[in-house]
Amino acid sequence: MTRVSRRIALGGSFAGLIGLAAPVMATSKLHVPREPMRLSRTLIRGLSDGNRIEVRRDWQFAFASQGSGLAITGHQINVEVSVPAKLEPIATIERNRVTDGKFPILIDGSGLIVSAGEAELAAHVDRAIEVAQQMVARNGASTAQQQQLRAALAQVQAAGNSLLDRLPRDLLFPRNNGFADRRPINLPDGRSGVFEVIYSVTSQPLSGLLDRAERRVVTRIGDTEQISSEHWELRAI
Secondary structure, eight states: OOHHHHHHHHHHTTHHHHTOOSOOOOOOSOOOOSSOEEEEEEEEEEOTTSOEEEEEEEEEEEEEEETTEEEEEEEEEEEEEEOOGGGHHHHHHHHHOOOGGGOOEEEOTTSOEEEOOOOOOHHHHHHHHHHHHHHHHHHTOOHHHHHHHHHHHHHHHHHHHSGGGSOOTTSSSOOSSEEEEEEEEEOTTSOEEEEEEEEEEEEOTTTOOEEEEEEEEEEEETTEEEEEEEEEEEEEO
């Protein structure tokens, strides 16, 4: 297993940690916007060569009452992808990927997300692998170059289908200012490291709705470090 793939595998073992929302606190009656809203999400993932992948998506959606909670319906209205030039064919796939499958999003009476659709289809991942294989064959890459490309592909797949795709449960109606958690990592070969999640958020003062949020995931093993982050912003259209 390469350094890159090992870090990704370790990240997967902390699924529950990344999926956590801020600690639960009592909330007042939810403010339900009548106007359409725009939710923006920017995902940034560092690559092992010092470059990075950056994907920004915007969705337009509307709130509607459903039982004691809310239902959010919406659709993607914008996507921007920035990657190193060698990954441009894969970036094209990401630009063409529509994430309307996230909706509907259901929220309970306290403001927590209780259900959301799937954002990623297996077909998109399969297509990314196919494109990567074609790139290797067409370029006549050396064995070392092929390994580097596969490692980069693994990070692209992780960027689109990673634990960061898990919505914080209190994303739209934040409970407090965030949280931080830090866990040790111990590998069979004797090396050790740290896995850290930091989540910070601000609310709009009058409505209590999300203003801005950031979730940062850092994995350190020996002298290697991988940093991923996502940034959310909610605005009226």
